[in-house]
Amino acid sequence: MRFGVFGTGHWAAETHAAALDAHPRADLVGVWGRNPDRAAALATRYGVPAFDDVDALIEACDAVAVALPPDVQADIAVRAATAGRHLLLDKPLALTVADADRVVDAAAQSGVASVVFFTGRYHPEVAGFIAASAAAGGWHTANVIRFASIFQPDSPYGQSPWRRQHGSLWDIGPHVLAVLLPVLGRVTRVVATDGPGDLVHLLLTHDGGATSMVSLTLDAPPEAVAGEFVFYGDNGIETLPAADGGPATAFGVAIDQLLAEIDAGTRDHRCDVRFGREVVTVLAAAETARTQATAVDLPA
Structure with a gap:
């Protein structure tokens, strides 16, 4: 499964990208960030290209992993879901109920799988x-x-x-x-x-x-x-x-569960975008x- 990482901060680098890079069924294919220099540095660290266009990275992957502020995440999630890409998102899903609704509607209309990462x-x-x-x-x-x-x-x-x-x-x-x-x-x-x-x-x-x-x-x-x-x-x-293990380990489990949803064709994950909207x-x-x-x- 080809994943694109959206975000370049500590969480994107040490949790999302690290877990995807280590996962046997995930292929990290690129990074996009609002700061091109940081995107290039993170991409170089993991040996993948840095993208300067959101939709270009969406086009290059099968699923998106988003580690960005919630309002930025919501817009990217809608674009990705509309393009038929599966969603591995972070909490909170959005900063308004209206934006959360947009993500839920886009995922429902396209039928993509979704998992929201509440670490614990x-x-x-x-x-x-x-x-x-x-x-x-x-x-x-x-x-x-x-x-x-x-x-x-x-x-x-x-x-x-x-x-x-x-x-x-x-x-x-x-x-x-x-x-x-x-x-x-x-x-x-x-x-x-x-x-x-x-x-x-x-x-x-x-x-x-x-x-x-x-x-x-x-x-x-x-x-x-x-x-x-x-x-x-x-x-x-x-x-x-108390949780045993770091966030990258937990994110690896989230990847497993998203892939299981995709493999089974189910769309009822307990922490999907609908649960994210409830939160x-x-x-x-x-x-x-x-x-x-x-x-x-x-x-x-």
């Missing part, structure tokens, strides 16, 4: 926990804390303009929702409020009445970096296990809730 969902121990917890049911609530500190001199993500603009809600929030939704169910109501700096707090109501409380930041003091993900319910207390819908509702200081009900 592709680590076996995390995926196993989610499946077992969803099957067990009976959960009343979950408490989630994700405090990162990326705006430090040694962080490869600290200069990311879209992360600085949209913050932890849109960067960390998708990872959290990718675990909460399959276990607790669809979100029906969102309440949100801001804390100091980038800190945001969410109170989510799920189908059936379960709730979850989520606190996120990308700008925690280094001494306050923390992570907690705990479910409470009829069967007691369960904690989400964007919750994030957009949270954005409205925090800016308007009101609870937001999501449509059924």
